[in-house]
Amino acid sequence: IAGITQAPTSQILAAGRRMTLRCTQDMRHNAMYWYRQDLGLGLRLIHYSNTAGTTGKGEVPDGYSVSRANTDDFPLTLASAVPSQTSVYFCASSVSSGGTDTQYFGPGTRLTVL
Amino acid sequence: GQNIDQPTEMTATEGAIVQINCTYQTSGFNGLFWYQQHAGEAPTFLSYNVLDGLEEKGRFSSFLSRSKGYSYLLLKELQMKDSASYLCAVRDRDYKLSFGAGTTVTVRA
Numbered sequence: 462i463a464g465i466t467q468a469p470t471s472q473i474l475a476a477g478r479r480m481t482l483r484c485t486q487d488m489r490h491n492a493m494y495w496y497r498q499d500l501g502l503g504l505r506l507i508h509y510s511n512t513a514g515t516t517g518k519g520e521v522p523d524g525y526s527v528s529r530a531n532t533d534d535f536p537l538t539l540a541s542a543v544p545s546q547t548s549v550y551f552c553a554s555s556v557s558s559g560g561t562d563t564q565y566f567g568p569g570t571r572l573t574v575l
Numbered sequence: 576g577q578n579i580d581q582p583t584e585m586t587a588t589e590g591a592i593v594q595i596n597c598t599y600q601t602s603g604f605n606g607l608f609w610y611q612q613h614a615g616e617a618p619t620f621l622s623y624n625v626l627d628g629l630e631e632k633g634r635f636s637s638f639l640s641r642s643k644g645y646s647y648l649l650l651k652e653l654q655m656k657d658s659a660s661y662l663c664a665v666r667d668r669d670y671k672l673s674f675g676a677g678t679t680v681t682v683r684a
Binding site: 494496501502503504505506509511519520551558559561563564565566567568569 | 579605606608616617618619620623625662664670671672673674675676677
C-alpha cells in the first residue's frame with residue numbers, strides 16, 4: 462500500500478542516548494518534513510527537505526539532525542536525547558513544496574525520554 | 576513567522592453545523608490548509624484556500640479572507656465520526672507550513 466511509514470511506533474529512551482526515527486515514502490514525493498506535536502502547541506516543523514540531497518531548518522531544529530540521501534528516506538536523529546524531546550513525531554511528504562501540493566502524514570512515532 | 580489562533584474546543588449535536596474560526600498573522604501568505612486529526616492518528620488533508628472566498632467539498636466548506644487574516648471551516652450535518660481535532664495551517668512565502676494548536680470538536684448524540 463502506497464504511503465508513508467514511520468518506525469518505531471513508540472519508544473522509551475534514556476536521556477543522553479542517540480536515537481534515529483525512520484521515515485520512508487513510496488509515492489516519489491520530492492519534499493519531506495519532520496514535525497513534533499505537543500499538547501497545546503500544535504505541530505511544529507523541525508527540519509524539511511525540498512528534494513533529495515538538500516535539507517533545511519524549521520522552527521525547532523535544535524537537538525535534531527536529518528539527512529536526505531535518496532527520494533524515499535528521511536531519517537531524523539536525536540544525537541543526545543533530553544526529556545524536552547518527549548513528543549509525538551510526524552513525518553510528512555508532498556509532491557513538491559509549492560503550489561496546491563498538500564502534505565501527507567505518516568502514522569507518527571511516540572517518543573518518551575526519561 | 577506566523578501567529579495562528581483557533582478555539583481550543585467546540586461541542587455540537589449530531590446533525591448540526593459547526594464553524595471553526597482561524598485567524599492568522601503572517602509575513603508572507605502562500606495558502607491556508609485545514610487538516611483533520613482523530614485522536615492517536617495522523618492529520619489528514621481537508622481543504623486548501625489561496626484566494627478569497629468559499630471552497631465547498633461535500634459536508635465541509637472552507638472560507639478565506641486574506642485582507643482580514645481570517646478563515647473558517649464549516650462542518651455541516653455533523654456525524655459522530657466528525658469528532659476530532661481540526662488544524663488550521665498557513666503556508667509562508669518559503670512554502671513552509673505553520674500550524675495552529677488545533678480545535679477539538681466533540682459531537683454529541
